[in-house]
Amino acid sequence: MSITGPGTKLSGREFDVATVRADFPILSRKINDHPLVYLDNAATTQKPRQVIDAISNYYEQTNSNVHRGVHTLSIEATDAYEVARAKVAKFINAPRPETVIWTRNTSESLNLVAATWADKNVGEGDNIVITAMEHHSNIVPWQQLAARKHAELRYLAAGKDGLLDMANIESTIDSRTKIVSATHISNVLGTVNPVAELANRAHEVGAVILIDAAQSVPHMAVDVQAIDADFLCFSAHKMLGPTGIGVLYGKYDLLDEMPPFMFGGDMILEVTYEDAKWNELPYKFEAGTPNIADAIATGVAVDYLTDLEMDNVWEHEQQLTAYALDRLTALNGITIFGPEDPALRGGVISFVHDKIHPHDLGTALDQQGIAIRTGHHCAMPLIRSYDVVAAARASFYVYNTKTEIDALVSGINDTERYFVR
Numbered sequence: 001m002s003i004t005g006p007g008t009k010l011s012g013r014e015f016d017v018a019t020v021r022a023d024f025p026i027l028s029r030k031i032n033d034h035p036l037v038y039l040d041n042a043a044t045t046q047k048p049r050q051v052i053d054a055i056s057n058y059y060e061q062t063n064s065n066v067h068r069g070v071h072t073l074s075i076e077a078t079d080a081y082e083v084a085r086a087k088v089a090k091f092i093n094a095p096r097p098e099t100v101i102w103t104r105n106t107s108e109s110l111n112l113v114a115a116t117w118a119d120k121n122v123g124e125g126d127n128i129v130i131t132a133m134e135h136h137s138n139i140v141p142w143q144q145l146a147a148r149k150h151a152e153l154r155y156l157a158a159g160k161d162g163l164l165d166m167a168n169i170e171s172t173i174d175s176r177t178k179i180v181s182a183t184h185i186s187n188v189l190g191t192v193n194p195v196a197e198l199a200n201r202a203h204e205v206g207a208v209i210l211i212d213a214a215q216s217v218p219h220m221a222v223d224v225q226a227i228d229a230d231f232l233c234f235s236a237h238k239m240l241g242p243t244g245i246g247v248l249y250g251k252y253d254l255l256d257e258m259p260p261f262m263f264g265g266d267m268i269l270e271v272t273y274e275d276a277k278w279n280e281l282p283y284k285f286e287a288g289t290p291n292i293a294d295a296i297a298t299g300v301a302v303d304y305l306t307d308l309e310m311d312n313v314w315e316h317e318q319q320l321t322a323y324a325l326d327r328l329t330a331l332n333g334i335t336i337f338g339p340e341d342p343a344l345r346g347g348v349i350s351f352v353h354d355k356i357h358p359h360d361l362g363t364a365l366d367q368q369g370i371a372i373r374t375g376h377h378c379a380m381p382l383i384r385s386y387d388v389v390a391a392a393r394a395s396f397y398v399y400n401t402k403t404e405i406d407a408l409v410s411g412i413n414d415t416e417r418y419f420v421r
């Protein structure tokens with residue numbers, strides 16, 4: 001098997017992991033006297049110096065409110081904020097920048113669609129289809145909406161192989177389906193779901209599709225037009241950007257007809273004592289002073305990823321995932337969830353040890369500087385469907401190496417020697 005390491009040639013140009021790592025100050029930290037091995041990237045990623053600098057530069061040089069002032073700082077801040085939006089639009093191939101709405105995160109984007117488009121379009125007797133492998137953020141808003149509207153919430157089942165059961169797609173997504181909301185890549189199983197196929201079926205029955213791309217946009221080239229997404233959302237903090245900012249992409253005509261999500265400054269065109277008229281897109285959905293610094297820094301994160309080239313990012317993670325699957329499968333007592341074939345999954349590996357509780361494993365690994373995630377991964381129904389209440393999860397990104405996977409494996413071995421006698 002070919003392994004990615006410093007200087008390894010990936011598709012396209014050089015992708016030098018050592019050079020990438022040098023951009024991330026936190027990676028030189030020691031945790032419990034060991035070099036940090038950060039394998040919790042599905043939760044949030046680390047930030048390169050360029051993104052950190054963009055935030056401090058903004059506050060040192062440009063800080064001002066946007067869309068309001070005629071003075072130089074306000075004009076510069078507005079320009080930088082809108083340039084960042086245009087970069088995000090280009091990154092996902094959105095046809096126009098105003099179809100990119102800044103939100104706080106994926107959760108807010110999902111809630112926005114549930115509270116506006118779906119609130120307006122879902123009625124009694126209709127159904128909403130999600131999958132059995134959703135994050136709580138893509139379950140709870142739909143449970144609430146279904147209860148409020150007396151609509152049915154349906155789940156497209158997932159098999160024990162970690163794949164969606166597409167054989168039932170026609171009976172699950174039917175003429176009463178108004179919206180299909182599905183994760184592109186599962187944050188637990190790593191499964192890459194066939195979202196274009198889901199979009200196709202949704203459109204056949206006149207429904208819309210919302211894609212939770214929190215775990216895909218950071219890791220692979222995603223083209224909203226190619227998959228024909230009606231809505232798609234993700235968080236900047238999972239793609240080298242800051243916390244507190246996310247994106248909702250929507251088709252222009254859908255966004256244009258939707259009622260606003262929140263009310264206040266900037267989202268209005270005109271206000272009288274009696275009434276108000278809504279602003280044009282994207283501002284209709286951006287009430288109040290937005291997260292200007294972090295939007296600009298998100299643009300810099302997009303530049304960073306664009307420079308690496310997303311096909312290289314994906315290939316790097318594919319190689320790491322294949323290597324990690326090989327090494328973890330060779331250990332005794334480990335059960336890995338999700339598709340066996342690395343080609344069907346992204347860089348997320350959840351597993352359990354038959355003798356060590358995930359929390360014990362996570363704590364013991366932390367003593368060796370290795371950060372993994374343990375728990376239900378905000379997907380309780382899915383985790384429970386595997387008859388466990390918690391799992392350990394290692395997830396990879398652009399700065400991870402094969403050596404770090406070796407450290408994880410030897411960390412598990414060391415923990416085993418301590419716990420299993």
Ligand SMILES: Cc1ncc(COP(=O)(O)O)c(C=O)c1O
Nearest residue numbers: 105106107135137187212214235
């Ligand atoms: C698939 C998926 N959807 C939604 C979310 C929620 O993202 P956020 O917490 O940034 O809103 C996550 C976060 O882990 C996720 O992995």
